[in-house]
Amino acid sequence: MIAALGLLLGIIAGLVFAPDVPLSLQNYLPIAVVAALDAVFGGLRAYLDGIFDDKVFVVSFVSNVVVAAAIVYLGDQLGVGSQLSTGVIVVLGIRIFSNVAAIRRHVFHA
Numbered sequence: 001m002i003a004a005l006g007l008l009l010g011i012i013a014g015l016v017f018a019p020d021v022p023l024s025l026q027n028y029l030p031i032a033v034v035a036a037l038d039a040v041f042g043g044l045r046a047y048l049d050g051i052f053d054d055k056v057f058v059v060s061f062v063s064n065v066v067v068a069a070a071i072v073y074l075g076d077q078l079g080v081g082s083q084l085s086t087g088v089i090v091v092l093g094i095r096i097f098s099n100v101a102a103i104r105r106h107v108f109h110a
């Protein structure tokens with residue numbers, strides 16, 4: 001529930017304040033968003049499984065974003081930023097879809 005409220009407040013704050021992302025950070029924003037969504041869907045799945053822990057959620061959320069951004073930064077330094085960005089998106093996308101499938105099975109009891 002906390003994750004959903006945080007997501008809703010974040011969306012509202014983004015719409016109200018319309019922040020500008022500096023050009024140097026624009027490569028990292030999509031990766032950070034996907035990493036954060038992975039943590040949110042993982043937290044929702046854990047909640048439905050009855051094993052949600054808010055400390056684990058916060059650590060997962062922050063570490064997903066930091067690790068994903070670090071991988072993309074390393075790729076930028078090596079000159080292969082777009083390839084590593086694609087790799088991070090694919091891996092996190094697979095995790096997101098896996099969590100969504102588990103949530104769907106939980107909700108529809110299938």
